[in-house]
Amino acid sequence: MAILLGSIADDYTGASDLANTLTKNGLRTVQTVGIPDPSLALPDVDAVVVSLKIRSVPASDAVAAAASAERWLRQRGAGHVLYKICSTFDSTDAGNIGPVTEALSDAAGGGIVLVTPAFPETGRTVYLGHLFVGGQPLNESPLKDHPLNPMHDANLVRVLTRQSRNAVGLIDLTTIAAGPGAVKMRLDAFRTAGVTAVIADAIFERDLETLGEVALETPVSTGASGLGLGLARALVRSGRISSGGATTADAIRPVGGLSAIVAGSCSKATLHQLDIAERSMPVLRLEPERLLAGPDEIAAAISWAGDRISAGPVVVAASASPETVSRLQSIYGREASGHAIETATSIITAELVERGVRRLVVAGGETSGAAVDRLAIPAFLIGPEIAPGVPVLRTVGNAQGDMLLALKSGNFGGEDFFTAALAMMH
Numbered sequence: 001m002a003i004l005l006g007s008i009a010d011d012y013t014g015a016s017d018l019a020n021t022l023t024k025n026g027l028r029t030v031q032t033v034g035i036p037d038p039s040l041a042l043p044d045v046d047a048v049v050v051s052l053k054i055r056s057v058p059a060s061d062a063v064a065a066a067a068s069a070e071r072w073l074r075q076r077g078a079g080h081v082l083y084k085i086c087s088t089f090d091s092t093d094a095g096n097i098g099p100v101t102e103a104l105s106d107a108a109g110g111g112i113v114l115v116t117p118a119f120p121e122t123g124r125t126v127y128l129g130h131l132f133v134g135g136q137p138l139n140e141s142p143l144k145d146h147p148l149n150p151m152h153d154a155n156l157v158r159v160l161t162r163q164s165r166n167a168v169g170l171i172d173l174t175t176i177a178a179g180p181g182a183v184k185m186r187l188d189a190f191r192t193a194g195v196t197a198v199i200a201d202a203i204f205e206r207d208l209e210t211l212g213e214v215a216l217e218t219p220v221s222t223g224a225s226g227l228g229l230g231l232a233r234a235l236v237r238s239g240r241i242s243s244g245g246a247t248t249a250d251a252i253r254p255v256g257g258l259s260a261i262v263a264g265s266c267s268k269a270t271l272h273q274l275d276i277a278e279r280s281m282p283v284l285r286l287e288p289e290r291l292l293a294g295p296d297e298i299a300a301a302i303s304w305a306g307d308r309i310s311a312g313p314v315v316v317a318a319s320a321s322p323e324t325v326s327r328l329q330s331i332y333g334r335e336a337s338g339h340a341i342e343t344a345t346s347i348i349t350a351e352l353v354e355r356g357v358r359r360l361v362v363a364g365g366e367t368s369g370a371a372v373d374r375l376a377i378p379a380f381l382i383g384p385e386i387a388p389g390v391p392v393l394r395t396v397g398n399a400q401g402d403m404l405l406a407l408k409s410g411n412f413g414g415e416d417f418f419t420a421a422l423a424m425m426h
């Protein structure tokens with residue numbers, strides 16, 4: 001299997017978001033969970049998205065994991081590797097976007113890297129290097145209260161500079177509107193000045209098409225699904241996609257079994273989706289303090305779900321408001337509480353699957369990563385889109401048999417996302 005485009009995603013929901021975008025734009029795509037075991041038979045595809053859980057780990061661990069994935073992708077023919085980051089640039093001053101971008105660039109011989117988290121379809125735009133989430137600058141958006149990576153600066157040149165060894169440049173919208181030739185000239189000037197990463201503005205899909213065309217001529221880029229769209233369209237335009245396009249129908253053949261939703265995302269969108277779900281299905285709100293105190297809360301949740309699940313889908317949620325999250329973090333620490341809650345939600349997920357759940361929605365990137373790892377699912381085929389950035393996924397090579405999943409990024413999906421997702425999974 002020779003692939004045209006490789007991607008390393010820093011979390012699992014982000015990986016499915018990108019895989020969805022690549023599929024919608026004509027690339028046959030598979031999402032793997034980590035570097036797949038050689039024994040796993042992967043379908044014939046144009047693009048592979050390797051999901052890693054490296055957004056909120058120490059930078060040196062993120063660099064090592066990304067470097068191995070890059071080698072694996074290059075060995076399979078990938079001429080370009082996109083490092084898929086969050087469209088809200090989730091990271092801290094300690095990394096990991098800067099260190100991983102520089103390491104991937106070094107591995108590819110040291111070229112300049114285009115960086116943009118723009119994803120206009122979900123309201124993420126970049127202007128003069130400043131990231132907007134809907135109508136708000138990043139630092140005024142709900143991302144200011146993110147449990148793991150609170151974002152307090154909308155100026156991405158500054159944010160990336162704090163994470164990088166080398167200088168960071170900006171390619172502004174005026175240059176991008178002038179087309180690929182103008183962008184290449186600007187990149188050349190930056191390269192001569194020793195800059196190794198540039199934040200690129202993008203507001204409309206046409207900006208991302210320009211950036212995708214330029215990026216495809218370089219070995220590495222860093223961005224969200226918008227840049228994926230640009231790269232996919234550039235590949236299709238180049239005539240190098242021979243497959244006649246991607247299809248998603250096969251991925252949603254019915255799997256039967258029970259269905260459940262597990263949420264660990266504390267994002268504003270998820271909190272509202274949980275309130276709406278409460279009107280139509282049983283929702284268990286876990287007590288985070290009790291989750292951290294010992295195994296009793298996990299056992300109680302499994303028993304609560306076991307009593308109800310044969311009658312219809314159930315929801316188990318750790319999610320809480322920013323005030324509750326900060327109170328917990330001030331007692332137990334940010335990383336320790338996040339990690340303990342992810343472990344708890346992943347144990348509950350695995351127990352639900354043990355009891356026959358085959359259709360599963362997980363809300364939150366870190367939460368999804370922990371759950372998918374515990375289930376040891378090796379890879380996913382990409383099905384149709386439920387909401388922008390969230391496709392139905394079908395497991396490949398799963399020990400429990402075929403399952404359908406949706407891994408929802410915290411801020412994605414309309415208010416009825418959970419019922420909409422389950423309505424597409426049979």
Ligand SMILES: Nc1ncnc2c1ncn2[C@@H]1O[C@H](COP(=O)(O)OP(=O)(O)OP(=O)(O)O)[C@@H](O)[C@H]1O
Pocket residue numbers: 011013014146147148264265266267270288318319320324325328329337338339340341342363364365366367368408409410411
């Ligand atoms: N009640 C809570 N108090 C403190 N932390 C919590 C609570 N509930 C969940 N968490 C933690 O908050 C973090 C949420 O991150 P996660 O990536 O799952 O969601 P998200 O950031 O909304 O999603 P995404 O990364 O896809 O945008 C996880 O580490 C989770 O364990």
Ligand SMILES: O=C(O)[C@@H](O)C(=O)CO
Pocket residue numbers: 011013014015017018085086087088119224225365389409410
């Ligand atoms: O880009 C996004 O916003 C999402 O795919 C994501 O990465 C959230 O975890």
